[in-house]
Amino acid sequence: METDPINTEVNAKRRLRLRPATPEDRPLLERWDTEPHVVAANPNDKWEWQTELAQPTDWRQQFIAEREGRAIGFIQILDPARDESGYWGEVGDGLRAIDIWIGEPDELGKGYGTTMMQLALAHCFADPRVSAVLIDPLADNRRAQRFYERLGFRFVERRHLGNDLCCIYRLERSDWLA
Numbered sequence: 001m002e003t004d005p006i007n008t009e010v011n012a013k014r015r016l017r018l019r020p021a022t023p024e025d026r027p028l029l030e031r032w033d034t035e036p037h038v039v040a041a042n043p044n045d046k047w048e049w050q051t052e053l054a055q056p057t058d059w060r061q062q063f064i065a066e067r068e069g070r071a072i073g074f075i076q077i078l079d080p081a082r083d084e085s086g087y088w089g090e091v092g093d094g095l096r097a098i099d100i101w102i103g104e105p106d107e108l109g110k111g112y113g114t115t116m117m118q119l120a121l122a123h124c125f126a127d128p129r130v131s132a133v134l135i136d137p138l139a140d141n142r143r144a145q146r147f148y149e150r151l152g153f154r155f156v157e158r159r160h161l162g163n164d165l166c167c168i169y170r171l172e173r174s175d176w177l178a
Helices: 023-032 036-041 049-054 112-125 142-150 173-177
Strands: 006-009 015-020 060-067 070-078 095-102 132-135 154-161 164-172
Touching: 015 112, 023 049, 023 070, 036 095, 049 060, 060 112, 070 112, 095 112, 112 132, 112 142, 112 173, 142 154, 142 164, 164 173
Parallel strands: 095 132
Antiparallel strands: 006 015, 015 060, 060 070, 070 095, 132 164, 154 164
């Protein structure tokens, strides 16, 4: 997987860019990990930023979302079939999984999450081998589920992933193109 920045201009007032996360982003990511809205969405996630940022892999990409040069969020795109943790269990080839959050509380509710997902999906589907994208919001997080449904994701199943009961959603390439 390439790690080039992903750029887009959404409108004259808003510009978002995804750039590769680096070890220098660790303090920022650790701070975001303590934000109540991030903890609520990922209560059992324990990111190992020092290790993950220092040891890039070819099956995982991590990006910082920036708005006009200010870091506002995080996106991880990974190949779940190659994920060394086995988090996704048995999945086929040609899939990607996305983790996303807005880290800065004052940037919530402004549409940046939608733009970040659109950038991430365009990045995923730019690879012709990718047939679908998976996401896994918590089963009790209806707000996140509605967000993904508005983007075209379809509910697949409820499944325990780690210590969490999640709703698995999937976006097929054909649905994204439509």
